[in-house]
Amino acid sequence: MIYLDYQATTPLAPEARAAMLPWLAEDGFANPHSPHKAGRGAAAAVAAARTRIVAADPALANGKLWFTSGATEAVNWAIQATLVDAPATRRGIVTIATEHACTLDTAAWAARHGADVTILPVGPDGLIDLTQAAAAIGDRTAIVSAMLVNNEIGVIQPLAELAAIARAAGALFLCDAAQAYGRVPLPDADLIALSAHKIHGPKGIGALYVRDGIRLGALLHGGGQEGGIRSGTLSPMLCAGFGAAATVTYDRRDTDAAHVMELAQRFRAALPDWTVNGSTDHRYPGNLSLRRDGVDAAGLISRLRNVAFSAGSACASGSGRPSHVLRAIGLSDAHARNTIRLGFGRYTTSDEIDTAAALIAAAA
Incomplete structure (x- = not known):
């Protein structure tokens, strides 16, 4: 199997697996919130993992890191808690039409509970207009939420500028960095x-x-x-795995970036008759959203059983609805059905890219 769905999930790093295994042993079951010796040992592993994750990006240096079940919970927590505690004069949320469902659905929840929600459109390149954003963010805005690297089309938004606009208006700025951490430097966000x-x-x-x-x-x-603000027993095993993965990502950041760029160039050269969705300049190269007229993406995925890739977000897979991201950049439903997403990274080889590209071209 050639795995090309890195935006859905990535293969587990050997270093992460090794860090997790001790917590599956007979004596590795302690609760990290217990005061006895075994509990303190588990707590130390959690603390070490937290330190490793923070050390992987300078943007995480001036705050606290709280563990969650994933980025979806983190986004929900940030938006809901901010709006619940915001004064009555600040009940606004501003976000982007191409955001992950965890942001858009939380914004919809906020609207049902009295918040003023503004969804910024994007251009055909998938990027927001900063002038339009500045006009939408004002003294009633409590929080601005934006994804750094889009999970479907790989476009990188100008978040440093957007964060500055939010701060100038007195709003908090939330960065969804699920697809960016370890790949793209993070902005100075709240x-x-x-x-x-x-x-x-x-x-x-x-x-x-x-x-x-x-x-x-x-x-x-x-x-x-978690400091009294996020209840639930933490898993030392998962924390240790996260910490190890963060360290490896930091240590390999330049090597991984060069590898991914080379693979992206190889893919594009092998599939010249496919069109890239979104900006070709402002994007993470390990995410290629491509379309070709007349191709049925679902049929292509089904036909190529030895190549794992997708038509878009794994979260929306099987819904039968055209991607809201592709619609937001102005594509028709037909063009959305012509689109595939190829995601690759550290463990993808050049030979796999060449083989997959040939199989995709032939099947198309």
Whole structure:
């Protein structure tokens, strides 16, 4: 199987697997919130993992990192807690039409509970208009939420500028960095959502970074773990895996980036009659959203059983609805059905790219 669905999830790094295995041993079951020796050992592993994740990007240096079940929970927590605690004069959320469903659905929840929601459109390149964003963000905006690297088309939004606009208006800025952490330098944000399984770590764990000086209310209530604001027993195994994956990602960042760029160029050269969706300049190269007139993406995926790729977000797979991201950049439903997403990275080889490209071209 040639695996080309890195935006859905990434293969587990050997280093992450090795860090997790001790916590599956007979004596590795302790609760990290217990005061006895075994519990303290588990707590130390959690603390070490937290330190490793923060060390992987300078943008995480001036705040606290709280573990969550994934980036979806982190985004929900950031938006819901911000709006619940916001004054009555600041009940607005501004986000982007191409955001992940965890952001758009949380914004819809907020609208049902009285928030003013503004969804910024994007151009055919998938990028927002900063002038339009500045006009939408004002003194009633509580939070601005935006994805750094889009999960479907790989476009990189101008988040440094967007964060500055939000700060100038007195709003908090949330960066969904699930697809960016370890791949693209993170912006100076107030809140940052992370996911372990997008950087060769385990599924079921992510984190929310909260900048110093920001007080965030709880989303989950109970035992008061994670500084009293995120209840639930942490898994030392998952935390250790996340921490190890973060360290490897940091250590290999230049090597991985060069490898991914070479693979992207190889793919494009092998599939010259396919069109790239979104900006060709402002994008993460390990995500290629391509379309070709007359191709049925679903049929292509079904036909090529030895190549794993997708038509878009794994979260929306099987819904039968055209991608909201592709619609937002102006594509017709027909063009959306002509689109495939190819995701690749650290463990993808040049030979796999060549073989997959030939198979895709022949099947198309």
